[in-house]
Amino acid sequence: MNKRAGIGFYIFLVIFVFLVMFPFIWVFLTSIKPVGEIFTSFRWFTTNPTLDSYDAALTNRPLMRYMLNSFVVSSVTTVLSVGCAAFAAYAVTRLPIKGKGLFLGVVLAASMFPQVAVISPIFNIVTELGLRNSYTGLVIPYMTISLPLSIWILSTFFQKIPFELEESAKLDGASPFQTFRKIILPLATPGIFTTAILVFIAAWNEYLFALTINSDDEWRTVPVGISMYQSEYSVPWGDISAATVIVTIPIVVLVLIFQRRIVSGLTSGSVKE
Amino acid sequence: MKKFHFSEKQLGYLMILPSIILVVLVTLWPVAQSFYNSLFDYRLNDPTRSERMLSANMDLERYVDNYFYIDGQLDNLEGSAVGDDIATIKQARETIEGFHSELASDSEINAKMEQIDEMLMNFEPVSDTDLKYSKLDNDFAEDYRAALISISEDLQEMAATTDNDELAQNYEQASSLLEATSTNILESNFIGFSNYVKYFKDSRMWQSLANTMIFTIASVAVELVLGLAIALLINRAFSGRGIVRASVLIPWAIPTAVAAMMWGFLYDGQTGIVAHYFNEWNLIPDSSWLLSTSTGGMFSIIFADVWKTTPYMALLLLAGLQTIPNSLYEASDVDGANKFQQFFKITLPLLKSAILVALLFRTLDAFRVFDLIYVLTGGGPANATESISIYAYITLFSQQNFGEGSVLSVIVFLSVALISFIYVRLIGSDLFAGRTK
Structure with a gap:
């Protein structure tokens, strides 16, 4: 559809973007208000902007430690999960193995499993292995959560790579693994990159496992850490809004840089081409 | 020398292997475990139910420790009791000894108990669960437990009827020891679909x-x-x-x-x-x-x-x-x-x-x-x-x-x-x- 966009359309767009972004705008405006003003008025703009809330957010709780934990766990998960998934996707799309349909079916089914149905046995396993409050304890479940998604998206990307290239490589005497490493991987780099971003975001956002397995404050990830800002008796909205702004910035940067890739990753597999 | 190459098929299976292992280990197996757990009265915060037990079990560490005192206390009571109580206590002592020797007639359990006894003497903790717990016959466990509880109740009654304060205290002590021992016998917590x-x-x-x-x-x-x-x-x-x-x-x-x-x-x-x-x-x-x-x-x-x-x-x-x-x-x-x-x-x-x-x-x-x-x-x-x-x-x-x-x-x-x-x-x-x- 090549409808031309008129002025009414642009007004609609501005309102739409404003409504979607409103929570962020308001939280940002709150984060630079003096704490007293947050509780007394609904004025949008403060006349005395201050960074006190940021200072408090960083000193009252180890927010930077949470960010570090999230970063390490998400990065390691991304590398391992995309690695495993690239192997599996190549085998499923290109190699003559039996039971591909069954394998993909099980993987897809596994992605639908509710996390609450696996959390207690995983908690027992992780406790027995002494992996509570560690990075490894989170990376293992996260890899499994993200694996189905990765295999699914990567096999869509691999499918699009022309077969001719591999066949000529084969004729030139390349082994199957060489074909994978030298032909498929370089060609699939954009797809792998897209998958990696989605896995990273999924691992960064995970809550249930992080809450259960890493219960020490020192090992908490961002989502769990931030939900601990509120206590039973007081809700420090100034700290919370400042902390929210701080943890949202990396995501905003990631989205701004990679938005095209994210969209292509999200929509691959849901649309027949 | 020619380098070894996998065939396409071998490589294929090898490549999906890590994913299969992860999915099975961290998704399918836990779901099966969740289902299995749901058939038990399984509570982490209750020591008598913190393991899933298909049959009755004995917490040997605590049993051996408790049993060590039972004989002495009952012997002492037999000496200081009056009237019919003497006979009751004697009877109780024989009953418990009977159960204990039946338990010890199993050579494996006997060996375990001796080992634990030695560890307890040296104040060593028993952390090996294989050593600490021993499977029991369901009927035997139930009988032994019932016997301990009934003797404990008898002693409680004697404590209430006697006028001698010191004796009453001793009765109370023995009674609670026996009650504690009865909790060392863990009944199976398999309850099937009752939770559902x-x-x-x-x-x-x-x-x-x-x-x-x-x-x-x-x-x-x-x-x-x-x-x-x-x-x-x-x-x-x-x-x-x-x-x-x-x-x-x-x-x-x-x-x-x-x-x-x-x-x-x-x-x-x-x-x-x-x-x-x-x-x-x-x-x-x-x-x-x-x-x-x-x-x-x-x-x-x-x-x-x-x-x-x-x-x-x-x-x-x-x-x-x-x-x-x-x-x-x-x-x-x-x-x-x-x-x-x-x-x-x-x-x-x-x-x-x-x-x-x-x-x-x-x-x-x-x-x-x-x-x-x-x-x-x-x-x-x-x-x-x-x-x-x-x-x-x-x-x-x-x-x-x-x-x-x-x-x-x-x-x-x-x-x-x-x-x-x-x-x-x-x-x-x-x-x-x-x-x-």
Whole structure:
């Protein structure tokens, strides 16, 4: 559809973007208000902007430690999960193995499993292995959560790579693994990159496992850490809004840089081409 | 020397192996375990039920320790008791000795007890569970336990009837020792489907299931309609696509827990701007309505979820819309079809599979909802927004009741399986199309 966009359309767009972004705008405006003003008025703009809330957010709780934990766990998960998934996707799309349909079916089914149905046995396993409050304890479940998604998206990307290239490589005497490493991987780099971003975001956002397995404050990830800002008796909205702004910035940067890739990753597999 | 190469087939199996191991170990096996756990009265915070036991067991460490004192105490009582009590105590002593020697007649158990005895003498802890616990015959365990309890009660009675304070105290002491010993005999905590029966009658379970369904149906329906409307509107050429795309992606990309904290602030009865404006515009009865009433709580979580996931829905549907060839619309224009006819006869039928796939993913996600509710309302007020996942989590980890919590986990699992099954039947083989050849 090549409808031309008129002025009414642009007004609609501005309102739409404003409504979607409103929570962020308001939280940002709150984060630079003096704490007293947050509780007394609904004025949008403060006349005395201050960074006190940021200072408090960083000193009252180890927010930077949470960010570090999230970063390490998400990065390691991304590398391992995309690695495993690239192997599996190549085998499923290109190699003559039996039971591909069954394998993909099980993987897809596994992605639908509710996390609450696996959390207690995983908690027992992780406790027995002494992996509570560690990075490894989170990376293992996260890899499994993200694996189905990765295999699914990567096999869509691999499918699009022309077969001719591999066949000529084969004729030139390349082994199957060489074909994978030298032909498929370089060609699939954009797809792998897209998958990696989605896995990273999924691992960064995970809550249930992080809450259960890493219960020490020192090992908490961002989502769990931030939900601990509120206590039973007081809700420090100034700290919370400042902390929210701080943890949202990396995501905003990631989205701004990679938005095209994210969209292509999200929509691959849901649309027949 | 020629380098060794795998054949294509071998390489293929080798390449899917890591994924298979992970999926089996961290997804399939745990689900099986959850189901197995749900058949036991299994509680982490109760030492007599903290293991899953198909048959009766003896906590040998504590038994050996207790038994060491039993003989001495009963002997002492026999010496100081008066009248008929002497005979009763003698009888009791013989009974216990009889049971104990029957227990020790098993050479394996006897060896274990001797080893533990030695460790206890040296004040060493017994941490090896194989050594600490020993399986018992169910009938023997029940008889021994019943005997210990009945003797303990007899002693209690003697303590109440005697006038001698010191003797009464000794009776009491022996009685509580025997009672403690009886708890060292652990009965099997396999209870079959009793946990399921319990939850079948549990109104909180039904309420949480209903809450989950209300949340799922309402949020997914609103997201579908809004998402489709947005996708149709922005499916055209305009400048500033990047900004629109980024602004719809950011809510999707931030952690749900962070979004929940933000909305908690916006909904707050005192400081929340959304509550404030909604109240000023007379949309809600008063500004604390959003988080302190059950309808308000449910509305709040649905509204926050719609805000967070409608963009995602719109993106999926937009991608679907862009695959519909323009020529179809041009041809129908020539035939004189109006916009409604075009929407219902061209757009919707061709978008069907994209819609179903988007609905499948969204329905499953919404049904499993945890973080949003856990952080925003905690399931309150008065469990009005408690989803089945939250109920399961609270039972598992706040009450440490892994047996009953697993029942709720299994219920979530079965519901999700049912939903997937229905959708996969509707979508059919399209889902796999083009991936296996």
